Each structure stands twice: as structure tokens, then as C-alpha cells.
Amino acid sequence: MQKNIVIIGAGITGCSLAHFLANTGWDVTLLESQDDIASGGSGNPVAAIYPKFMLNDKAYNDFMLKSFMFTTAWIDKLGLNKDDYRFDGAIEILEEAYSHKLEINFSSGSVDQEKILISIDKPILKKYLMNQDLSGLLFHRGGWVNPIALCRHLVNHSNIKVLTNQKIISIEKLNNEWTLKTKNQKIFKSDHVAICNAAYLHQFDLTQHLHTDAFRGQINWVNSTPFQMPSIVICDEGYVAPLMQNKHIFGATYGMNDFNKDLRLSDTKKNIASIKKIHREFHNYCLAQKTISGRVSWRASTKDRKPYVGRVFNNELFKKMRVRELAQTDQLPWLDNLYVASGFGSRGFTFAPYCTFVLANLINKKLSKDDKGTLNYTNPERYRLKKMSLKKAASRIFKV
Structure with missing residues (x-):
């Protein structure tokens, strides 16, 4: 051959x-x-890596888990610069009832659930400088990678x-x-x-x-803040990444088959609004900025x-x-x-x-x-x- x-x-x-x-x-x-x-x-400054599970779709969740476990272990062994990736956790904020149902769904599988995820509680919220009235899941091996690197x-x-x-x-x-x-x-x-x-x-x-379908996504970022920020990826309607390359990246918008290449102020405002629950001080800090940088790209989805x-x-x-x-x-x-x-x-x-x-x-x-x-x-x-x-x-x- x-x-x-x-x-x-x-x-x-x-x-x-x-x-x-x-x-x-x-x-x-x-x-x-x-x-x-x-x-x-693939050219964004950061890519969040964590499993996004679905209710009542075992085949999709199995596929997601295989991909997540393979990818994090593989990147760990590649020899990337330590500044270009980190898998020390990622949090997904969810409604408490939905989070509980996902846990029940997940616990019926053959994988040790405790090794993959746990529900967030007040000590976890405090550790990662988050609002104290939130619920969701902490993925132990979640994290981020520098896509270009x-x-x-x-x-x-x-x-x-x-x-x-x-x-x-x-x-x-x-x-x-x-x-x-x-x-x-x-x-x-x-x-x-x-x-x-x-x-x-x-x-x-x-x-x-x-x-x-091509989904237009706009992300934004600000330089390092004068206050302490969470050290891991936090996801809600939007996400906030920990400091990398002197940037806190957050986003992202989703516009199906929208091919406008320009940064939109309206999308920047949407991204800022999407992080309000994650970290109110960071949300207010972004609102106060006169200009915020960003990037537009497209993702293909079936x-x-x-x-x-x-x-x-x-x-x-x-x-x-x-x-x-x-x-x-x-x-x-x-x-x-x-x-x-x-x-x-x-x-x-x-x-x-x-x-x-x-x-x-x-x-x-x-x-x-x-x-x-x-x-x-x-x-x-x-x-x-x-x-x-x-x-x-x-x-x-x-x-x-």
C-alpha cells in the first residue's frame, strides 16, 4: 500500500x-x-476542553466521554509547553435539577463517576472565587489548551x-x-x-x-485584571478562561450561517452579559472598559x-x-x-x-x-x- x-x-x-x-x-x-x-x-487564543453531556442520550454521552478522556490524556503526553495547556478542572454551571439528573444518568454507566465529575458545593465555589448561590458540575480533568500552539x-x-x-x-x-x-x-x-x-x-x-451549518462565534478578551480571578475554566451561558498570554478570554456567541467577519459591539455585550453569574466583579469590570478586543470564527455542526x-x-x-x-x-x-x-x-x-x-x-x-x-x-x-x-x-x- x-x-x-x-x-x-x-x-x-x-x-x-x-x-x-x-x-x-x-x-x-x-x-x-x-x-x-x-x-x-482553531485559531482562537484558548479552547475549553470539558465534556458536555446530554440528558437521555447515552450514545452521545459515551462518545463524548471517550473523546474527552482520550484527548486530555493524549495532550498530556505530547510534550507541549506547560504554559500552553492545563487540565486542573473545569466547572459547568447548571440548574440544580438538571445537574442532578445528569449525575443520575451518568452514574448508571460503567465508569467511576467520582473520577470524572462531582457536584459543586460552597467550598468549591469559594475556592474558585465564584458566586455562592450557584449549582453545577466540576470536571476534574477539564481544562484548556492553546489551539495554535x-x-x-x-x-x-x-x-x-x-x-x-x-x-x-x-x-x-x-x-x-x-x-x-x-x-x-x-x-x-x-x-x-x-x-x-x-x-x-x-x-x-x-x-x-x-x-x-456554519456557526459564527465571537469571543472577547481583556488584559489581566487588578483583582483575583478563577484559576480554571468556568462555563455558564458563556465561559471565562483563566489568565493566559496576559488575557482573560470569554465568550462565545452563536450565529447560524452568519458570515459577518467584523467584531460586533452587540456580540461583545452578549458575551459580557453571559458571564454575569460566573463572576460579578469581572462582569462589572468588562462593562467599564471603553474598548474590548475579540475575534470571529466559524464552527461547522451537523x-x-x-x-x-x-x-x-x-x-x-x-x-x-x-x-x-x-x-x-x-x-x-x-x-x-x-x-x-x-x-x-x-x-x-x-x-x-x-x-x-x-x-x-x-x-x-x-x-x-x-x-x-x-x-x-x-x-x-x-x-x-x-x-x-x-x-x-x-x-x-x-x-x-
Whole structure:
């Protein structure tokens, strides 16, 4: 097997996949349409990493927990500068009844709950300088990472070639080889291709059916404050990160398919309002500032909150196949050596490292039972199959 691959998109998804493949002997060409890696949603000054669980959705919560546990342990072992990440806790503020229901939901699993989370109480609130009338959960291994530092660390490998300002406009199979053409008519050829370009996944003919919504997010920050601030990530309607690079970052707004690139005063006000419960003194301090810096970026999200990770169908063959044939998972018309990883939403830095590790195992043909279960869950073709009343086939791509 020829071990060369072109990866489109150099955010956390593309950089993580490049890292895993390069470490298993692949020659990786990583193409980025912007001037530098981590220029989109992966270019914020900080990414909060903690599990966001849902009521009554065990499959999603299992996927979330696997991703969270994998990612925090993995980043710990990478050798990042200690100033670029920290996993010493994260708090999610929740209504007391909702928090209690989540705990009950979680306690029915096979994982030791006490190792993952506990309800916050007055001593915890006092320790982290928070308002004393709040409820929620403390995630022991939650924390944050510097996204740009992480992405740069991941692609610092002799097997990875990073090329910026390469906007791919077409992908097609010619003479049993993938041929990619850029806006400037440059040609790249490779035996394998992975599309990791977030909300732009649908721009290619091969993947135009994979719908994602682009969520505009604005974050803001102020310089270090004259008073003491919480030392861990605190999340409510918004979040506040501890001091890093002399900044306290807070946010973020969510605007679906809103493509305005400019900082908005109205969004800054929303972000300030969202942190009122977290820390009233910081909230009032932000209100008093004449100017507040910020950044706008976009996150790609699917309708069911599950990312697209895996392979896609040959559209021509798919159109010709009957429902009965498609129900047989071993007859599904997959495109050879073309992969996608997209739609991670606001949890990109929690989901993407785990999912690209699994995708790398698929590419290397070394899937574990857990890997197969994950790829069944993230099957990019689930919507097309479900529309044909093939829900079971959509979630049983691999026999577990």
C-alpha cells in the first residue's frame, strides 16, 4: 500500500490526522487555504476542553466521554509547553435539577463517576472565587489548551509537508489516483485524500450532500485584571478562561450561517452579559472598559450534533443501487481511499483528536472494536441511508 495522503484543511482536525498518520509512516501533504495553519475556528487564543453531556442520550454521552478522556490524556503526553495547556478542572454551571439528573444518568454507566465529575458545593465555589448561590458540575480533568500552539506542535514532523494558500476547488479520480486542483490551477496527486475543512466540506461534488451549518462565534478578551480571578475554566451561558498570554478570554456567541467577519459591539455585550453569574466583579469590570478586543470564527455542526468521520459513497454507484442491496452493509458503494472528518461544532478540541485517531486506524486498516463502534456512530452517510429507511444499515457499517 502506498502510504501517501493529501489532507485538506489545517485546523485541529487536519493537524491531528496528519500527526497520527505521520507517526505511522505516512508521507502527509497538508493543504491550507489561508495564510497559516489554525486560521479558522482553531485559531482562537484558548479552547475549553470539558465534556458536555446530554440528558437521555447515552450514545452521545459515551462518545463524548471517550473523546474527552482520550484527548486530555493524549495532550498530556505530547510534550507541549506547560504554559500552553492545563487540565486542573473545569466547572459547568447548571440548574440544580438538571445537574442532578445528569449525575443520575451518568452514574448508571460503567465508569467511576467520582473520577470524572462531582457536584459543586460552597467550598468549591469559594475556592474558585465564584458566586455562592450557584449549582453545577466540576470536571476534574477539564481544562484548556492553546489551539495554535497545539496545531503547530502536531505538524512539526519530518513526514508532514504543510502548504498554505492552497484553495482546492476540485477532487477527482484519474487513472486510479486522486487529483486535486487549486484555484490557481496547481495540481496535487495522491493515493489517499482526507477532507478536513470544516464548514466547507460540501463544496466538492463528492461530498456536497454532507450538510453542515456554519456557526459564527465571537469571543472577547481583556488584559489581566487588578483583582483575583478563577484559576480554571468556568462555563455558564458563556465561559471565562483563566489568565493566559496576559488575557482573560470569554465568550462565545452563536450565529447560524452568519458570515459577518467584523467584531460586533452587540456580540461583545452578549458575551459580557453571559458571564454575569460566573463572576460579578469581572462582569462589572468588562462593562467599564471603553474598548474590548475579540475575534470571529466559524464552527461547522451537523443537524444531529454527531460529526462526520469515515468514508463516503461513490455517488454514481449509489444512485444505481436498490434499497435491498444497500441494506447489505458489505455491498455499500464506498469510494476507495477518500475520507472525511468534519462537523465537530463547538467541541472540536474535545472530539477531533479522538476521532482522527480512529480515522487514522481506519486508514491503516487497524481498527479495534471501539474504533468500529465510533465509526458506526459517526458514519457520514447516515442521513442518505436513513432517508431510504435504512437506519439499521446506517449504524452497522462495521460489525462489532
